[in-house]
Amino acid sequence: MQQAHAPISAIFLDLDGTLYIEERWLPGAVDTVRWLMKRNLPIRFITNTTRRSRQQLQRRFQKQHLDVPSNWFFTPARAASRWFHQQEAPRGILALVHPDVLEDLQDLPLASSDSVDFVLVGDMDEAWNLHALNQGLRALLNGAKLVALQRNRRWLAHEGYRLDAGAFVAALEYGSGVRCEMVFGKPSPIFFRMALLDVGAAPERVLMVGDDVESDVLAAQRCGMRGALVKTGKFRPETLAAAASPVDVVLEDIGQLSQWFRTQAGSLGHSPSAGHRDDRSPHGS
Numbered sequence: 001m002q003q004a005h006a007p008i009s010a011i012f013l014d015l016d017g018t019l020y021i022e023e024r025w026l027p028g029a030v031d032t033v034r035w036l037m038k039r040n041l042p043i044r045f046i047t048n049t050t051r052r053s054r055q056q057l058q059r060r061f062q063k064q065h066l067d068v069p070s071n072w073f074f075t076p077a078r079a080a081s082r083w084f085h086q087q088e089a090p091r092g093i094l095a096l097v098h099p100d101v102l103e104d105l106q107d108l109p110l111a112s113s114d115s116v117d118f119v120l121v122g123d124m125d126e127a128w129n130l131h132a133l134n135q136g137l138r139a140l141l142n143g144a145k146l147v148a149l150q151r152n153r154r155w156l157a158h159e160g161y162r163l164d165a166g167a168f169v170a171a172l173e174y175g176s177g178v179r180c181e182m183v184f185g186k187p188s189p190i191f192f193r194m195a196l197l198d199v200g201a202a203p204e205r206v207l208m209v210g211d212d213v214e215s216d217v218l219a220a221q222r223c224g225m226r227g228a229l230v231k232t233g234k235f236r237p238e239t240l241a242a243a244a245s246p247v248d249v250v251l252e253d254i255g256q257l258s259q260w261f262r263t264q265a266g267s268l269g270h271s272p273s274a275g276h277r278d279d280r281s282p283h284g285s
């Protein structure tokens, strides 16, 4: 039996592997963003980057003549900022993050030593140093809580692997005995909840599109959104076959998104009867 869906009223798009791979934009990606913008569909570009500010991401779009506001980019730093604003007035946050990301945290009470009640760890990359780690250590020993933008072990740079934020979170946990209690990046439900708050949409009205079965698609579906997997970027047939639960929609690439919307007649905010759970179209799963 087919189950009716609420029409989609906002869209979340992953960046790496979905719209582009490194410097190369994927087929249909620019046209799809333009198509969505013409329909005034609220968009958030949902990315786990902890090394680039929203302004830097915005400039990348401008090079493709896509004039999108910087607040359409939703990063772990933005999720952290929204989350901190929900907490009872934090006195001070020690942000051990990439220098470029600091501008996305400017609305927070950032502190370097006194009255720190949260240590926020991101990827400082070349800016990591023992002084910064020891500042974090002392704040934790003085009772601050440990939270992180992400906790990946390593990342692949041009010259080879480099330690990522998770390795430094582990160092701080080991040194202080304090456990990291929150991670803001995908697939954290906090990340998606803060993004939903940012766009002001109910989860069932949002479609999340990405190339990562687990972190993009299933994580969004677990938060009540609809998920669409693109077969680009990190997509591998075996990871889809091994997925813990069914994916709502599978698309060859992002260029097929407008076609999918058309097959969901009325799903851009009109007919509540549009779209069906078994619509793994247009290319099946």
Ligand SMILES: [Mg+2]
Binding pocket: 014, 015, 016, 017, 018, 210, 211, 212, 233
């Ligand atoms: Mg991706």
